[in-house]
Amino acid sequence: MSEIQSLQPQLLWKWFDQICSIPHPSHHEEQLAEFIVNWAKGKGFYAERDEAGNLLIRKPATKGMEHCQSVALQAHLDMVPQANEETDHDFTSDPIQPYIDGEWVKAKGTTLGADNGIGMASALAVLDSENLAHPALEVLLTMTEEVGMDGALGLRKNWLQSEIMINTDTEDNGEIYIGCAGGENADLTVPVQWQENNYEHCYQISLKGLRGGHSGCDIHTGRASAIKTLARFLANLQQNQPHFEFSLSEIRGGSVRNAIPREAFATLCFNGEPANFTQGVKSFESLLKTELAIAEPDLQLTAQPAEKATKVFAPNTKNNVVNLLNALPNGVIRNSDVVENVVESSLSIGVLKTTEDAVKGTILVRSLIESGTNYINGLLISLTELCGASVQFSGRYPGWEPHAETPILTLTKEIYGELLGYEPAIKVIHAGLECGLLKKIYPALDVVSIGPTIVNAHSPDEKVHIPAVRTYWELLTKVLAGIPAKK
Known part of the structure; x- marks a missing residue:
């Protein structure tokens, strides 16, 4: 347990601290995946892994939202393992050591794994919560995204039931991503x-x-x-x-x-x-x-x-x-x-x-x-x-082809604007989000990508902005509460 568990929203930071404590560099996510599966089954949720090792958890809709469109929250399980030369750290066995530095959370001498650990923590926090309104919910956690998107490439067909997907791998507060590069x-x-x-x-x-x-x-x-x-x-x-x-x-x-x-x-x-x-x-x-x-x-x-x-x-x-x-x-x-x-x-x-x-x-x-x-x-x-x-x-x-107006984008943009006090930026990112691959397998999904500000990802200088995490959490939970009824 580290000092970051004192931060708000507490449930999200508790989960991120837990994620940091379990080694999960690319190709070594098994321990973390099994921990999450066992936790989910202990909560009585449907939890299953596919042939590629991806993890899917389902939680029923909260009272009054049973007739709303279903939503999948998506993140990847692995992190990029980078350490300063003078730092003695074995990413396959040693925990990440997060600490608070002013308005930022950093790690001691290594990558923090906020990419995509914060997104994963937010999805697990929604599952863990007892007072958040949401429709029928799926959480999809994919394997080995950082070194080839192996999990997304091997994702089981006819597995997801959701109509909407919120990818949590964006790294800029005030921005909504609707497209990305292929590679x-x-x-x-x-x-x-x-x-x-x-x-x-x-x-x-x-x-x-x-x-x-x-x-x-x-x-x-x-x-x-x-x-x-x-x-x-x-x-x-x-x-x-x-x-x-x-x-x-x-x-x-x-x-x-x-x-x-x-x-x-x-x-x-x-x-x-x-x-x-x-x-x-x-x-x-x-x-x-x-x-x-x-x-x-x-x-x-x-x-x-x-x-x-x-x-x-x-x-x-x-x-x-x-x-x-x-x-x-x-x-x-x-x-x-x-x-x-x-x-x-x-x-x-x-x-x-x-x-x-x-x-x-x-x-x-x-x-x-x-x-x-x-x-x-x-x-x-x-x-x-x-x-x-x-x-x-x-x-x-493949890349993720942008579409200027979709129902989930319209809803996310409206709520984000209310929270920020200004219009969020709609962006296309020059990075490989998994959305392109997921849309290829599930073409009917309506997808957006959001996340808090993360600076210097993939380097030991990686840090995540604490106030931006609070804003991101408020956005995510308000969007889930505002999902419309099925057509």
């Missing part, structure tokens, strides 16, 4: 040929201190990718050859595909005077700090002596790796012509690692339109062919 994974492979390391010196190059963030919601902000920035440094060295000969024994960065990578590392081997090399690193760090003074004020590029590697990349491999990563498109590719101030298409390399036989990178491609995804995929195919590499695509999921 696809692109996995890069650069085959590695090794040779004996005949270089005199080995140094580890570290790029740290970047802000990171959500690779969809934050892709337009100018935040630097650690992988791309490190590749730029290596390309600068490579383009100075033959004045500086070097190779690599390892390159890596990032940890999850849907976060802008905050850190990247390379083990670099060379001949010559180390003092000249380290001075060159400092000079490049100074250049980056000048360029990125506003976007990345805490950037650090350092070089430290490393244990001598026994083997390094052969020259052709090193050239292919550096050229591919340096030339790789990353960030916003095109803004939407249809929706103002919304990114249409983007990509971000989230993970890079060196294995025994290859350097491998994982990219998440996002677009509001299918042709945008296809265009970016074509760029990647052309680039990899030029650099002796390959790319494989997988896990494509």
Whole structure:
């Protein structure tokens, strides 16, 4: 039990504290799912899991709302596991440690999991409540959303009974989302040929201190990718050859595909005077700090002596790796012509690692339109062919096509406006909400997405705004109480 249970609405925060206490990173949600199933059955609710592990709970309508349209509240069970390097945290066994910092709730050294833990907590709090008015209610909690929407992709057909769905995965107070981007994974492979390391010196190059963030919601902000920035440094060295000969024994960065990578590392081997090399690193760090003074004020590029590697990349491999990563498109590719101030298409390399036989990178491609995804995929195919590499695509999921006026949107907009004192913004998000997949399986669903303000999701700086949670809860409960009768 942490201090956040003192916050209002108390039932929601109690559930969020409970969620934080049970490890639930992507692919490790089983313990949390079973806890919720057992709790729901103990309350006498219908609770069942489908073949993909998704969880569905049903609660009857409260007195007087039996003839209203049924509603599903939807959230995902998993969280993004990101920790600061100095934080010793095992996301598969250690609880998240939330704490209050002024008007915000944060976590000690890790992601908080407010994405989508607050939405999940709100749905469970509605189930747990004894005095909230609501129609026949379903709560759908999906598996492994953050690394491929596995649960939504495998959702059982003819399972949901609701006519309306409220997705709880939005992260901005005062906004209602009615559409989102689709996406696809692109996995890069650069085959590695090794040779004996005949270089005199080995140094580890570290790029740290970047802000990171959500690779969809934050892709337009100018935040630097650690992988791309490190590749730029290596390309600068490579383009100075033959004045500086070097190779690599390892390159890596990032940890999850849907976060802008905050850190990247390379083990670099060379001949010559180390003092000249380290001075060159400092000079490049100074250049980056000048360029990125506003976007990345805490950037650090350092070089430290490393244990001598026994083997390094052969020259052709090193050239292919550096050229591919340096030339790789990353960030916003095109803004939407249809929706103002919304990114249409983007990509971000989230993970890079060196294995025994290859350097491998994982990219998440996002677009509001299918042709945008296809265009970016074509760029990647052309680039990899030029650099002796390959790319494989997988896990494509559809976007959620926006519709300007629907009954649940009209109701939500009206109640939100009364609470805020101004008209809420109707938005399309450049991120992968599950709504597109769910609508594909259940096309008749009338869907909106709402949620409180969450900042820096997918990074250890994640925080959720306490007053916004109170507003979100009031909105959610008033919408449920205002659901109209069935037609």
